[in-house]
Amino acid sequence: MSLNQPERFVDTSKWNIPTEIDLADPGFYMPHKIDLLISTQEFFDLLLNGKISLDPGLPCLVNTALGWIVGEKVSEIPQSQIVTCNMARSTELPDALERFWLIEEFDSHHNCFTVEEEDCERHYLANTKFLTSGRVQVCLPFKENPHKLGKSFQIAKSRFLQNERRLSRNPLIREM
Known part of the structure; x- marks a missing residue:
């Protein structure tokens, strides 16, 4: 700094x-x-x-x-x-940048996608909306039916509320 x-x-x-x-x-x-x-x-x-x-x-x-x-x-x-x-x-920065660009490089002419990658691309094209606010809205992709997750909503909600109560008792930790 x-x-x-x-x-x-x-x-x-x-x-x-x-x-x-x-x-x-x-x-x-x-x-x-x-x-x-x-x-x-x-x-x-x-x-x-x-x-x-x-x-x-x-x-x-x-x-x-x-x-x-x-x-x-x-x-x-x-x-x-x-x-x-x-x-x-x-002296590491040029090497790190080169590695980054090699990892991020995408060859659009090389269409050897796996079945999962093709499903993901179809999902993106079918479920992506560009909102007038400038944000992008995408539905979450699931490999399988999301109902197979079971009754995890109530467990997740209970843990969330428990964390909220704990944080409300300690304003310093809540602020952090």
């Missing part, structure tokens, strides 16, 4: 930032959490041609594949100001 960057609001009213450029972070002057940390190796790969100096003593704009970024030279830092340095290093 990091502190907000920048630590305080930056007055950019006297900066003459061209309106026709797309900034990578249009709200760079407002304190907020960091969205993304980029290693120097990837950072230099993102740089494109283009640098705009605003005025002497003001930051410059640098063109990147993500949009224009604002950078400045720090001449002096007041002693009372906190200096924050954030670093994360992970």
